[in-house]
Amino acid sequence: MIGQNEKPPFLETFRDRQALIQGAAGKIVRLCVRAIEEKGRFAVALSGGSTPRPLYALLADGLCGFIEWSRVHFFWGDERCVPPDDIRSNYRMVRESLLDKVSIPSANVHRIHGEEDPRATAAAYEKELRSFFENAKEDGPPVVGFDLVLLGMGENGHTASLFPGLPAVTETVRWVMAQYVEVVSMWRVTLTPVVINAADHVLFLVSGADKAETARRVLEGPVQPEVLPAQAIRPAHGQLLWLMDDGAAGRLGKETLSSRGDQNE
Numbered sequence: 001m002i003g004q005n006e007k008p009p010f011l012e013t014f015r016d017r018q019a020l021i022q023g024a025a026g027k028i029v030r031l032c033v034r035a036i037e038e039k040g041r042f043a044v045a046l047s048g049g050s051t052p053r054p055l056y057a058l059l060a061d062g063l064c065g066f067i068e069w070s071r072v073h074f075f076w077g078d079e080r081c082v083p084p085d086d087i088r089s090n091y092r093m094v095r096e097s098l099l100d101k102v103s104i105p106s107a108n109v110h111r112i113h114g115e116e117d118p119r120a121t122a123a124a125y126e127k128e129l130r131s132f133f134e135n136a137k138e139d140g141p142p143v144v145g146f147d148l149v150l151l152g153m154g155e156n157g158h159t160a161s162l163f164p165g166l167p168a169v170t171e172t173v174r175w176v177m178a179q180y181v182e183v184v185s186m187w188r189v190t191l192t193p194v195v196i197n198a199a200d201h202v203l204f205l206v207s208g209a210d211k212a213e214t215a216r217r218v219l220e221g222p223v224q225p226e227v228l229p230a231q232a233i234r235p236a237h238g239q240l241l242w243l244m245d246d247g248a249a250g251r252l253g254k255e256t257l258s259s260r261g262d263q264n265e
């Protein structure tokens with residue numbers, strides 16, 4: 001069920017992972033250029049995990065000439081509570097694939113300090129977000145939020161570090177929360193749907209047949225975000241985009257596949 005202000009999701013499929021990454025990179029560059037033209041900056045929350053690594057590398061190696069890096073602000077959608085040089089760190093993955101290859105002011109890289117106390121880190125990151133974005137009310141979403149939030153999806157339907165059954169999935173006030181995640185036996189810091197759903201664009205990047213059944217449940221099944229946290233992502237005014245390869249889209253019905261949503265992205 002689409003809320004009265006919500007736009008239908010934009011869904012695009014690609015023959016394989018490489019085509020998916022290339023398609024996503026092109027879309028992100030277009031969103032970046034437009035945001036910089038319209039607002040003078042492009043504020044993006046990056047996803048962790050393995051799927052986006054080649055995307056970040058392509059943006060740095062192949063498309064960097066199209067991006068005015070001094071106008072780009074990088075945030076993270078979530079972080080593992082480990083040091084920034086830990087192999088599990090989402091910051092380390094982005095640094096290696098992207099940040100080390102482009103000249104971007106250090107002040108534009110808004111790292112989540114996974115090496116510090118999780119709850120203090122969540123509070124500090126929320127403070128940093130609130131000082132970066134206009135916020136109409138102390139207990140509300142940003143009036144002008146991210147230009148883009150990039151998300152992945154796990155086989156259990158988690159996104160960012162919004163995992164099934166955890167309070168952050170249904171949080172209605174805080175923008176950032178720390179959670180101990182049993183299924184991965186670690187603390188995580190994550191953006192909540194409050195700030196994600198205030199974004200102008202939210203882009204799910206999903207690859208692989210192992211995610212096809214979960215994608216079908218998320219996009220076509222009953223709405224139950226506590227079970228499938230990716231369903232908690234419903235931008236209030238922005239555009240929701242799903243970019244998937246044919247493997248991940250393999251269980252979707254014809255009606256979903258034909259719902260191309262807003263083609264002007």
Ligand code: 6PG
Pocket residue numbers: 047048049050051052077078079080090151152153154158159160161
């Ligand atoms: C993380 C991510 C997480 C990820 C999914 C998919 O910190 O791991 O933010 O939400 O996007 O788990 O991960 P893959 O891209 O590795 O399948």
